[in-house]
Amino acid sequence: MKDIDWDALTFSLTPTDWMYVAEVNAGEAWMPGSLQPYANFSISPAAGVLNYGQGLFEGMKAYRTEADRIVFFRPEENARRMQAGADRLRMPPVPESLFVDAIEQVVHANRDWVPPCGRGALYVRPILFGSGPVLGVAPAPSFTFMIYCTPVGPYFKGGMSAISLVISEDHHRAAPGGSGGVKAIGNYAPGMMPSYAAKAAGFAEVIYLDAETHTCIEEVGAANFFCVKDGVLSTPSLTGTILPGITRASIIELARHRGLEVREERVTAEAAMAADEAFCCGTAAVISPIGSITHGEQVTTYGDGTPGPVTMDLYAHLTGLQAEREEDHFGWLHEVPDLG
Ligand code: PLP
Numbered sequence: 001m002k003d004i005d006w007d008a009l010t011f012s013l014t015p016t017d018w019m020y021v022a023e024v025n026a027g028e029a030w031m032p033g034s035l036q037p038y039a040n041f042s043i044s045p046a047a048g049v050l051n052y053g054q055g056l057f058e059g060m061k062a063y064r065t066e067a068d069r070i071v072f073f074r075p076e077e078n079a080r081r082m083q084a085g086a087d088r089l090r091m092p093p094v095p096e097s098l099f100v101d102a103i104e105q106v107v108h109a110n111r112d113w114v115p116p117c118g119r120g121a122l123y124v125r126p127i128l129f130g131s132g133p134v135l136g137v138a139p140a141p142s143f144t145f146m147i148y149c150t151p152v153g154p155y156f157k158g159g160m161s162a163i164s165l166v167i168s169e170d171h172h173r174a175a176p177g178g179s180g181g182v183k184a185i186g187n188y189a190p191g192m193m194p195s196y197a198a199k200a201a202g203f204a205e206v207i208y209l210d211a212e213t214h215t216c217i218e219e220v221g222a223a224n225f226f227c228v229k230d231g232v233l234s235t236p237s238l239t240g241t242i243l244p245g246i247t248r249a250s251i252i253e254l255a256r257h258r259g260l261e262v263r264e265e266r267v268t269a270e271a272a273m274a275a276d277e278a279f280c281c282g283t284a285a286v287i288s289p290i291g292s293i294t295h296g297e298q299v300t301t302y303g304d305g306t307p308g309p310v311t312m313d314l315y316a317h318l319t320g321l322q323a324e325r326e327e328d329h330f331g332w333l334h335e336v337p338d339l340g
């Protein structure tokens with residue numbers, strides 16, 4: 001293992017040793033790519049991604065478990081989500097087997113960067129983009145699938161301490177018929193200004209409401225939203241404007257397995273602010289408890305502002321499963337094989 005201070009890790013980039021690169025021309029089949037030393041690369045000024053944002057990313061983590069194995073969490077789901085995004089952005093979908101083989105290679109090559117169990121994870125970032133030159137607004141003539149990885153710690157400052165969020169009054173993340181349901185790179189830059197303003201005002205992130213009625217919660221920056229009222233979990237249903245989070249789907253299954261009622265429904269800001277607990281979730285965010293939500297003049301503090309019992313229980317079981325402290329009833333872990 002690398003000699004770094006694992007406990008000082010935040011969600012930021014530490015360059016590692018190897019990246020993976022595959023390229024394809026439009027109309028041809030993907031062939032496996034190769035590992036290359038992690039480095040800058042050259043690209044046409046007219047690349048589709050630079051000019052028209054034809055690009056997608058994924059985010060996944062490789063964990064070192066208590067059994068000292070290195071595992072992914074449901075990597076096939078990331079492969080499928082990237083395929084759905086590729087269809088939406090007119091890019092050739094990367095076959096699931098090639099995707100999984102590629103992430104295994106990258107993690108194996110960078111295995112010394114996987115933090116010790118419970119002290120972070122190796123964040124793996126697959127990207128797919130139009131790399132060939134194009135002038136008119138049209139798909140690029142060629143595409144690149146690239147993967148890099150970096151050891152990370154908590155996404156929000158303070159780890160499991162509850163975060164304060166603010167509902168965005170002036171901005172929306174996605175509209176019906178748009179690209180909110182896929183991990184298009186173009187979905188993220190428009191969130192930077194609202195997020196910056198929220199952070200400058202002392203909040204950890206913004207909550208977006210739906211663009212049609214401006215009444216229902218959609219997402220928290222780059223994480224899905226849940227609240228708990230009288231022991232029942234609610235999360236916004238997948239209407240096409242919300243990113244279908246793999247953590248979200250897993251929490252729904254895990255909670256039901258633990259006997260909780262879970263509803264996927266319209267969650268008004270009003271109902272969310274009257275709930276007993278709230279949290280947001282994602283690969284980067286894991287389960288992050290929400291301590292308070294501000295909506296205009298109104299502020300709701302959940303309980304005493306510390307993580308609630310349902311949130312803590314789900315966190316313990318999700319992270320327990322990922323660390324192999326608990327049995328993987330669902331078959332969600334995927335071991336990174338020893339590729340020699
Ligand atoms: N919502 C958005 C907008 C995201 O970018 C992410 C991160 O991938 C999520 C939700 C959570 O998704 P997942 O749990 O698959 O990481």
Ligand code: COI
Pocket residue numbers: 058059060222223282283284285
């Ligand atoms: C993730 O949770 O993996 C994300 O992609 C969130 C963010 C870092 C964009």
